[in-house]
Amino acid sequence: MRIIMTADDMERTLARIAHEIVEKFNREIAHAVMVGIRTRGLPLAQRLQARLRDVAGVTLPLGALDITLYRDDLTQIGPAPLVRKTELPFRVTDRPVFLVDDVLFTGRTIRAALDELIDYGRPRTVRLFVFIDRGHRELPIQPDVVGQWVATELDEIVHVLLREIDGRDGVVVTRRTEPLNFEALV
Amino acid sequence: MTGRTEPASDMTSPGRWHRRHLLAIEPLSREEILTVLDVAAAMKEVSQRDVKKVPALRGKTVVLLFFEPSTRTRTSFEIAAKRLSADTVSFAVSTSSVSKGETFLDTVLNLQAMAPDAIVVRHRSAGAPYFITNYIDACVINAGDGSHEHPTQALLDAMTVRERLGRLDGLKVAIVGDILHSRVARSNIFLWHKVGSEVWVCGPPTLLPPVFRQWPVRVTYRLEEALEGADVIIVLRLQLERHVSLRFPSIREYFQRYGLTRERLKYAKAGVLIMHPGPMNRGIEIESEVADGPDSVILYQVSNGIAVRMAVLYLLLGGATVP
Numbered sequence A: 001m002r003i004i005m006t007a008d009d010m011e012r013t014l015a016r017i018a019h020e021i022v023e024k025f026n027r028e029i030a031h032a033v034m035v036g037i038r039t040r041g042l043p044l045a046q047r048l049q050a051r052l053r054d055v056a057g058v059t060l061p062l063g064a065l066d067i068t069l070y071r072d073d074l075t076q077i078g079p080a081p082l083v084r085k086t087e088l089p090f091r092v093t094d095r096p097v098f099l100v101d102d103v104l105f106t107g108r109t110i111r112a113a114l115d116e117l118i119d120y121g122r123p124r125t126v127r128l129f130v131f132i133d134r135g136h137r138e139l140p141i142q143p144d145v146v147g148q149w150v151a152t153e154l155d156e157i158v159h160v161l162l163r164e165i166d167g168r169d170g171v172v173v174t175r176r177t178e179p180l181n182f183e184a185l186v
Numbered sequence B: 001m002t003g004r005t006e007p008a009s010d011m012t013s014p015g016r017w018h019r020r021h022l023l024a025i026e027p028l029s030r031e032e033i034l035t036v037l038d039v040a041a042a043m044k045e046v047s048q049r050d051v052k053k054v055p056a057l058r059g060k061t062v063v064l065l066f067f068e069p070s071t072r073t074r075t076s077f078e079i080a081a082k083r084l085s086a087d088t089v090s091f092a093v094s095t096s097s098v099s100k101g102e103t104f105l106d107t108v109l110n111l112q113a114m115a116p117d118a119i120v121v122r123h124r125s126a127g128a129p130y131f132i133t134n135y136i137d138a139c140v141i142n143a144g145d146g147s148h149e150h151p152t153q154a155l156l157d158a159m160t161v162r163e164r165l166g167r168l169d170g171l172k173v174a175i176v177g178d179i180l181h182s183r184v185a186r187s188n189i190f191l192w193h194k195v196g197s198e199v200w201v202c203g204p205p206t207l208l209p210p211v212f213r214q215w216p217v218r219v220t221y222r223l224e225e226a227l228e229g230a231d232v233i234i235v236l237r238l239q240l241e242r243h244v245s246l247r248f249p250s251i252r253e254y255f256q257r258y259g260l261t262r263e264r265l266k267y268a269k270a271g272v273l274i275m276h277p278g279p280m281n282r283g284i285e286i287e288s289e290v291a292d293g294p295d296s297v298i299l300y301q302v303s304n305g306i307a308v309r310m311a312v313l314y315l316l317l318g319g320a321t322v323p
Helices: A008-029 A039-057 A110-121 B030-046 B072-083 B104-113 B128-133 B150-167 B185-196 B210-214 B223-227 B251-258 B298-317
Strands: A003-004 A033-037 A062-065 A096-103 A125-133 A146-149 A156-161 A168-177 B060-066 B089-091 B118-124 B141-145 B172-176 B200-203 B218-220 B232-235 B273-275
Touching: A003 A008, A003 B232, A008 A039, A008 A096, A008 A125, A008 A146, A008 B172, A033 A110, A033 B030, A039 A096, A062 A110, A062 B128, A062 B150, A096 A110, A096 A156, A096 B172, A110 A125, A125 A156, B030 B150, B030 B185, B030 B298, B060 B072, B060 B104, B072 B089, B072 B118, B072 B141, B072 B150, B072 B298, B118 B150, B118 B298, B128 B141, B141 B150, B141 B298, B150 B185, B150 B232, B150 B273, B150 B298, B172 B185, B172 B223, B185 B232, B273 B298
Parallel strands: A033 A062, A033 A096, A096 A125, A125 A146, B060 B089, B060 B118, B118 B141, B172 B200, B172 B232, B200 B218, B232 B273
Antiparallel strands: A003 A168, A156 A168
């Protein structure tokens, strides 16, 4: 198991991501909406929303996207994965959409998210912010702002732990068969 | 998806679905029922979008095989399948070769040769959907078999109650009317028993035989007793087309003893939910003012029917084929 970030590192990285968003997309922020991809993109989007309020003085409307029904591997994986609600309490047409996820890997989740978003309308732009980019893309998709780039092997899993879901913050990389050792993170 | 970083514990979520068919509520566990309802809650959002369609079941074929007349259930399944991007084919018995003398089994074998992914079947004989599973590879969904079960109806009833009352346990559920002929009653009895609510069944003795005393229900022939403190009232249609002999003196007398009226509603809790699986006989089992009144959730049931059927189709067809 490799520890990539501690809770403190994550706070600093989130602050940097927020500043980078303001720097790069200052002209879009006033009209943008923030959309987190379930599961872990959603709390990250909430945290970025709070950061952007502090940094840029605007509170972006927040939505959640569940991309399960848009996956391209539904017929290849075991039992049908559970579906949770997509909640976009705003119109996306003609607005910049700030899409947030925890880990960018093959790019297939983002492909599914883009397809789902477009079923809701025609965004002016879609920007992608990810906390970790672990490489190994299988589709031509790239992020606009990255928390940290992490070199990984294909048989590794990147765990972005969030206190809202996991009770603690941190980023660790394990082998696929290796159990997660929470104690090492303290 | 491979890019997701779910912790190991999520992989063995107890909510996983492993069944190939949905034939009845009776064999389901409480957890399986809740899984369907959770997925249905997510599916409901799809019906509220501008583009009411998701690609989850693209390329799947769903055959709607209805040997009994049905508008609501067939349409509901068809809309559900289409909102998930599945292709649907309706096979109505009146226009099919069954009317030319083909046996049920031959019809099924012919369908099997066309390789559908799911068959939604309604048949006058109890057990017909189960029978089919022995001959075909497709997933089978029971849309009502004789007086046996109508599982998606009970699931949509439960979804409606959970949405409205916020829970499924500790409730008094009164099922009133033609219990004898009702598959809706049987599915609901199993469901509410499994989720921890008390079921009362009520009807004239000719439509509520003593065998029900062996079921996990309270039996009464007095409507007032069934309604007393009820949280949910499920009014059943008087299925006159199934009655082989006269079960009560007259429709008028039936309404007087067992019809749900505003007067009788006073026995139930304030804010009681009034449900009916449809089609409704106004003035026979239910007074119009009650059916259209503030406590009636009959039309919500119809909307939720689509969400529940989307959930069932998705859970059966959405993953890899279960061997």
